[in-house]
Amino acid sequence: MVNADLRGWGTAEGTGQLLARDEGSDYHDLIEWAAAQSWSTGKVGLSGVSYLALSQWAAAATHPPHLAAISPWEGFTDFYRDVAMPGGVRENGLMIVWTKGTARTRSDSNVDLRKEQLVRPLFDEWWADRNRDIEKITVPLLVCGSFSDHNLHSRGSFEGFRRAASTQKWLYTHRGPKWSVYYSADALAEQDRFFDHFLKEKDNGQDTLAPVRLEIRKDADTITSVRREQEWPPAGTEWPRLHLRQDGSFADQPESAAATSSFHTRRRGLRYRHRFATDTEVVGPMRLLLPVEVAHCDDVNIFAGVRKISDGKSVAFENGYGFRGSLVTNGMRKASHHLRDSDGKPRDDAAESLAPGQVVQLEIELLPSATLFEAGDELELEIAGRWFYARNPLTGQFPSYYEKSPRGRCVVHLGPGHDAYLEVPVQGRGR
Numbered sequence: 001m002v003n004a005d006l007r008g009w010g011t012a013e014g015t016g017q018l019l020a021r022d023e024g025s026d027y028h029d030l031i032e033w034a035a036a037q038s039w040s041t042g043k044v045g046l047s048g049v050s051y052l053a054l055s056q057w058a059a060a061a062t063h064p065p066h067l068a069a070i071s072p073w074e075g076f077t078d079f080y081r082d083v084a085m086p087g088g089v090r091e092n093g094l095m096i097v098w099t100k101g102t103a104r105t106r107s108d109s110n111v112d113l114r115k116e117q118l119v120r121p122l123f124d125e126w127w128a129d130r131n132r133d134i135e136k137i138t139v140p141l142l143v144c145g146s147f148s149d150h151n152l153h154s155r156g157s158f159e160g161f162r163r164a165a166s167t168q169k170w171l172y173t174h175r176g177p178k179w180s181v182y183y184s185a186d187a188l189a190e191q192d193r194f195f196d197h198f199l200k201e202k203d204n205g206q207d208t209l210a211p212v213r214l215e216i217r218k219d220a221d222t223i224t225s226v227r228r229e230q231e232w233p234p235a236g237t238e239w240p241r242l243h244l245r246q247d248g249s250f251a252d253q254p255e256s257a258a259a260t261s262s263f264h265t266r267r268r269g270l271r272y273r274h275r276f277a278t279d280t281e282v283v284g285p286m287r288l289l290l291p292v293e294v295a296h297c298d299d300v301n302i303f304a305g306v307r308k309i310s311d312g313k314s315v316a317f318e319n320g321y322g323f324r325g326s327l328v329t330n331g332m333r334k335a336s337h338h339l340r341d342s343d344g345k346p347r348d349d350a351a352e353s354l355a356p357g358q359v360v361q362l363e364i365e366l367l368p369s370a371t372l373f374e375a376g377d378e379l380e381l382e383i384a385g386r387w388f389y390a391r392n393p394l395t396g397q398f399p400s401y402y403e404k405s406p407r408g409r410c411v412v413h414l415g416p417g418h419d420a421y422l423e424v425p426v427q428g429r430g431r
Helices: 022-035 051-060 079-084 094-101 113-119 154-163 178-182 185-200
Strands: 044-049 067-073 141-146 169-174 212-217 223-229 241-244 259-264 270-275 280-295 301-310 317-319 323-326 329-334 360-373 378-384 409-414 421-423
Touching: 022 044, 022 051, 044 051, 044 178, 044 185, 051 067, 067 185, 079 094, 079 154, 094 113, 141 154, 141 178, 141 185, 154 169, 154 360, 169 185, 212 280, 241 270, 241 378, 280 301, 280 329, 280 378, 301 360
Parallel strands: 044 067, 067 141, 141 169, 169 212, 212 360
Antiparallel strands: 212 223, 241 421, 259 409, 270 378, 280 360, 280 409, 280 421, 301 329, 301 378, 317 323, 329 360
16 A cells, blocks of 8 residues: 655655646656556555545546556545535635645645635636546546535536546445545445456456445435446436425426515525425435526525425434535525526636626536435425525534625516426436
8 A cells, every 4th residue: 555645745845736737647657656666466546535536536537557446435526616616606614724724834835725716706727727637537436426525525526427438437325424434344345346356356246236336315324225226317317397486385387477586695595395295215416497686786696405304304414524414405606607608508717797687597506415205205495695504613514614695685586487496306206
C-alpha cells in the first residue's frame, strides 16, 4: 500500500493548490513508480473516500499504463455544481471550514477557495479547471454513490458513474454514514471482490455481476431492500408528474385556471403533499419545474426539499457531516440562473436578474435518493427562499449552509401556460 502526500503538503516537496490539474499528472507518475518497484505485481489499484476519491478521478483521466482499477468512494466531480455553488446558490459552510483548515500549509501558492467562491458567482474557466475529466476515464470502476451525502459528494458520484467511458463499471449505493459504510463488512467484501478480480485476476464472478447495488431505506436506520440492478436509475422506472395546486395538494393534471401562491423569501415557504395509496419505492433523482416571479427584489434563491411524512410526523434520514435529521432529498436554484443553453439545459455561466412582473421557468434538480413510502405515507415538498436548517452545529446541518435570499416575495404561477410539477421516479406503477 502506498499513501502519498499531495504536492506541497505533508513532507511532499514543491507547491500545490487544492484541486489543481497537476494532481492528475503527479498521481500518474506515482502509479507508474509503484508499478516498477520490485515488490509490485505491475497492477495498481486506487481506493479512498472524499479527497482520496477526487484525486482518483484526476489520475484515471491521464491513463497511467499500469492503473488496473479504481474505486472512488464518494467524491464530487464538479466543484461548482456539486459543492460550492449548486444552482448558482453560494454555500457558506463547508467552503469556510475547508479554507480555514487548509490555510496553514507548506504551499505558498495555495488558493483561497472561499475568496474565489465570493468573486466568481458564475461558472467560468477557474471552476472548470478544478473539475475532473470524467469522460476520459476508461479503467474498470467501482463507484460509491451515497444518498446520505447530498450537499457534498452525492451528485458528483452518480455523475462520475454515468459519464465515465469505462465499459466495466459498478455502482454501490447506500444511505449510511460514509466512513462506517466504507469499512463495513458488506462494502469491504464488494471492494475485495472488485480488486481481487482486476489486480489478482481472480475468477470470482465480478465480470458477470449486475452493475448496480441498490439499497432502499424507509428511515435513517431501516433498510427495506438490497438488490442488484442492471442500470441507474433502475430499468422500468416511471416518472409521474405531480402537479402543484393552489390548495397545497398535488394532482395528475395542472390547475384548470390561472392561480398563484406566494411566500416571503425569509420566512416559511409553500408546502405540497401527496399520499401514497400503495407501498411505493421512490428511487432516483427528482426534478421540479417551477414558474416564479419576484416582488420587492430582483432575485431569489429557491430551495426545494422533499420530506417523508409517516403518521403525521417527518421521518429523519442520514445526510452529510453526520446530520441525522435530514430530508429525503433537496435541490436549489437561483432565479437569475433561469437562462438555458442550446440544448435546453439550465446555464450557470450567465445570469439575468428578474424585472418586475417577469415570470421565469426554473428547473431544479433534486439529488438522488432511494426511499420506501408505505401505503398511507406522504411525500411533502417544501419550496422556500432560505435553507431548511439552522447554522448552529448542534441543531442544524452545519457546515452545509447557504446564502439567504434578498428580502421580498416569491410568487409561484400555476395553471394554463405554466408548468409547475414535481417529477418523481417510482418503481413500477406504485403510487
